[in-house]
Amino acid sequence: MLESLLFILLLSVSALFIVIALIVMLIAVIRKSSALKKTALKISIIPILCWVLIAIWYLITLPSIRKSEMENFAGTYILNSSDNGSLKKSKSRIDGFKLILSDDGTYLFDGHEKIGLQKHGTWKTDGTDGLFEFYNENGNLSQWATPYGNDNNYSLSIEYQKGQDSKTILFVKIKSE
CATH class of the missing domain: 2.40.128 (Lipocalin)
Known part of the structure; x- marks a missing residue:
C-alpha cells in the first residue's frame, strides 16, 4: 500500500511540475525571455527525477527483491x-x-x-x-x-x-x- 501511495505521489508531483514548467515556458515565449526559458527547463528536472525514481523501483529494486524472496523460499x-x-x-x-x-x-x-x-x-x-x-x-x-x-x-x-x-x-x- 505504501508503494502505491508513493507511486501516486511521484506521478502527481511530476504532473504538477510539468504543468508549471509548460506555463513558465509559455510565458517565456510570449515575453521572449531567455531567463524564464532556463527556469522552465530547471523546473522540468523534477518530473524527470520522479520518473527515474519510478523506473529504478520497478526495473531494478522490485526484481531484486523478488529474486531474493524466491531464493529464500526455495x-x-x-x-x-x-x-x-x-x-x-x-x-x-x-x-x-x-x-x-x-x-x-x-x-x-x-x-x-x-x-x-x-x-x-x-x-x-x-x-x-x-x-x-x-x-x-x-x-x-x-x-x-x-x-x-x-x-x-x-x-x-x-x-x-x-x-x-x-x-x-x-x-x-x-x-x-
Whole structure:
C-alpha cells in the first residue's frame, strides 16, 4: 500500500511540475525571455527525477527483491497440518505431501492434485497481496499460497475447496542438512 501511495505521489508531483514548467515556458515565449526559458527547463528536472525514481523501483529494486524472496523460499516443504487435523506432519514421503520449490521458478509436488497443485509447473512471488502463484505446464494459474517466513522458518499456507467447505493446509520448509 505504501508503494502505491508513493507511486501516486511521484506521478502527481511530476504532473504538477510539468504543468508549471509548460506555463513558465509559455510565458517565456510570449515575453521572449531567455531567463524564464532556463527556469522552465530547471523546473522540468523534477518530473524527470520522479520518473527515474519510478523506473529504478520497478526495473531494478522490485526484481531484486523478488529474486531474493524466491531464493529464500526455495527448498523442500512437507505437510504440517490441515483444518480438520487428519493430515499430520510427516518427514517421509510415504504418508505426507511434499512440495519442492526451486529458485529457478519451477516446482515439483508429490501429493493429491485435489488441492489445486499440479505435479509440476512454475511458481512466482509477485502475486496479488504478496501471494505466491503456482502455474501448470500450460501457464495457467492453478493455485495461490500465502507465504510466511523469517530467518529460519518458512511456510506456505494453501486454501482449497473440499466439497462446499474451504480447507487450509500448511507446508513447512524442512531444513537442509
